[in-house]
Amino acid sequence: MKPALRAVAWLPHVAITVLMLVAMVDMLAGVFLRYVMTWVSATFDLPSIRFFWVEEIGEYSLAWLTFIAAAIGIRRGTHFAVHIVTERLSPRWRRAITAAHSVLLVAFGGLLAIYGWQVSELNSQSYSPALNLNLRWLYLSAVVGGVLMVVYSLAALAETLSADGGRSPGHLA
Amino acid sequence: MLIATVVVTFIVLTVLSLPIVFALGIAGFAGLVVGDFSLQKLPSSLVAGSQSWVLLAIPTFVFAGNLMERCGMSYALVDLARALIGWVRGGLGMSVVLAEYFFSGISGSTIADVSAIGSMLTPPMLRAGYKPEHAVSLVASASAMGILVPPAIFMIVLGQVTDTSVVGIFLGGFLPAAVTALCLMAVVFGVAHRLQWPKDRRPTWASFGAALRGSLVPLVVPIVIVLGFYFGVFTATEAGALVAAYAVAAALLYYRNVSLREMVKLVYESALLTGAVVFLLAVASVYQFLMGMLGVPVLLGAMLRPLESTPWLFLFAVSVIVILFGMVLEGLPAAVVLVPVVFPIAKQIGIHPIHFNIVLTAAVGIGLFLPPIGVGLLMALRFANITAGQHFRAYWPYLLSLVVGLLLLILFPEITLLLPRRAGLVR
Numbered sequence: 001m002k003p004a005l006r007a008v009a010w011l012p013h014v015a016i017t018v019l020m021l022v023a024m025v026d027m028l029a030g031v032f033l034r035y036v037m038t039w040v041s042a043t044f045d046l047p048s049i050r051f052f053w054v055e056e057i058g059e060y061s062l063a064w065l066t067f068i069a070a071a072i073g074i075r076r077g078t079h080f081a082v083h084i085v086t087e088r089l090s091p092r093w094r095r096a097i098t099a100a101h102s103v104l105l106v107a108f109g110g111l112l113a114i115y116g117w118q119v120s121e122l123n124s125q126s127y128s129p130a131l132n133l134n135l136r137w138l139y140l141s142a143v144v145g146g147v148l149m150v151v152y153s154l155a156a157l158a159e160t161l162s163a164d165g166g167r168s169p170g171h172l173a
Numbered sequence: 174m175l176i177a178t179v180v181v182t183f184i185v186l187t188v189l190s191l192p193i194v195f196a197l198g199i200a201g202f203a204g205l206v207v208g209d210f211s212l213q214k215l216p217s218s219l220v221a222g223s224q225s226w227v228l229l230a231i232p233t234f235v236f237a238g239n240l241m242e243r244c245g246m247s248y249a250l251v252d253l254a255r256a257l258i259g260w261v262r263g264g265l266g267m268s269v270v271l272a273e274y275f276f277s278g279i280s281g282s283t284i285a286d287v288s289a290i291g292s293m294l295t296p297p298m299l300r301a302g303y304k305p306e307h308a309v310s311l312v313a314s315a316s317a318m319g320i321l322v323p324p325a326i327f328m329i330v331l332g333q334v335t336d337t338s339v340v341g342i343f344l345g346g347f348l349p350a351a352v353t354a355l356c357l358m359a360v361v362f363g364v365a366h367r368l369q370w371p372k373d374r375r376p377t378w379a380s381f382g383a384a385l386r387g388s389l390v391p392l393v394v395p396i397v398i399v400l401g402f403y404f405g406v407f408t409a410t411e412a413g414a415l416v417a418a419y420a421v422a423a424a425l426l427y428y429r430n431v432s433l434r435e436m437v438k439l440v441y442e443s444a445l446l447t448g449a450v451v452f453l454l455a456v457a458s459v460y461q462f463l464m465g466m467l468g469v470p471v472l473l474g475a476m477l478r479p480l481e482s483t484p485w486l487f488l489f490a491v492s493v494i495v496i497l498f499g500m501v502l503e504g505l506p507a508a509v510v511l512v513p514v515v516f517p518i519a520k521q522i523g524i525h526p527i528h529f530n531i532v533l534t535a536a537v538g539i540g541l542f543l544p545p546i547g548v549g550l551l552m553a554l555r556f557a558n559i560t561a562g563q564h565f566r567a568y569w570p571y572l573l574s575l576v577v578g579l580l581l582l583i584l585f586p587e588i589t590l591l592l593p594r595r596a597g598l599v600r
Contacts, residue, residue, distance in 0.1 A: 013441065016441065016444040016445070017440050017441045017444060019444065020232055020236070020440050020443060020444035023233075024233055024236065024417055027233065027410060027411065027414035028414045028418050030414070031411045031414050059226060060224065062223060062224060062225070062229055062447075062451065063223045063224040065444055065447065065451075066447070066455060069447065069449065070194070070448045070449065072445060072448070073445060073448060073452075074192075076445060078446065078448070079453075080192060080193055080502075080505075081187075081190045081192040082188065082501060083190050084546060085188050085190070086188075097189055100189075101189075101191050101195075104191065104195070107199075108199055111202060111215070112198075112216055112219070115212045115213045115215060116216035116219075116220075119213050119220075139216065139220050142219055142220050
């Protein structure tokens, strides 16, 4: 892979790590503000600190984290599947089914991205209550997730089709 | 027509090994198309379903559990369990149950429990002369019990799906887990005497003290959770953040055996798992919309009306379904598919939401370890390299005692409700 391409391929992985850290630090900050700072401002009669943003940052991070990680999960095999029937089939059949999975996932990701885009356009006039953030940014997580699902599924499809017939394919193994 | 389309699409895709979450998603799209609803409903439900304050407890508990396991806290807990009870006949077997109770108190994932307890305690049991099928039975049945010890991802998910206080469900879990653990220990005691299982040497006060000191750092976690929830100091999501911070502090300052690089890797892996869990829930939220539109809850309510006078029979029937679903589909998918349908009925016939959720959790625990294909059981079998068939003859008494535990929980709601009631969470 070219270096530039490799860097792009790394991006989703870095993104979920960072989002996870953001979510955790944000919640910790929330606990600190709610218990320590509320007490401090009450005791010393200081103006109280607003911390509605804690919930928004946490929830937005979780939404983005979920969509990106769900897409990565296609390649990493983190999604639970039932194998009792397919593991009894011949390798040729299994390969066909794996290819069909990828096609279905491309379609699913595509639909998610297209309709997600429409929804984010619809919401582009609304703003979040605490951070005053355009809600389009929240709904774009579905678009990015959908696009990533298409990309990862196409990669899986290419791998399945190029693999020699005898090898047990991707996530059915 | 709509229901048939959705159900058939889901079953066909699942049988063909498409990951369940995508089988649900594609069947959901099909349902929207057939029902002539806007397809925009899917992405908007997905986003709304993943953007949740309650679910934010999942990443922190997952990460904290992973990190504490990596630090070696599980070893300390196993040592403590063996020092406490290892010297009784069959004590090593009983200490599996006890160690799982402790370990589950710091870990939120049942699958993580099986791999930790299975890898740590299967070899010593085999060395002590336990047959592999008994060793696996102990690990499997203890982990099935352990799902009831909070924190548990499954309970967070149930809290979200049924709109019940996660703190209440967590608090509700401790005693039912203890009751189930006692049922298991009774079986171990009987089997141990019949098969003349060995005893550990009685620990000296010094070695007991050492084991206790070693476990102090991990045991802070369940103790703080219990007290914090009991006195209503923090919410489940906040508890998750605190536990994660505590785990990082313990790893950096006390254990000092996890590099920063490893820690980042744990964050990444926890993010992947979190994404998989939350995405599943998000997809399932589409079904709440579809079923509401179709009036499914009303329909089912009418069907199950005859059971109204016997809530325990209703809970038992639901448990059987959940156990079977849990075996085939794994716990979370089973929960998100079934619970939205069954829960409204339970509420209608007067079952307390916390009681309902705990019974369901216990049932899913059994399902995960039900032969022949429960995911948890398959994992436990790997540690001893035997098949489900070889294992079953030794397993059934343990399985039976899990079912007895479940029946006790169903028949005596107070086992579940006592702690939450004392904490003022149940009127």
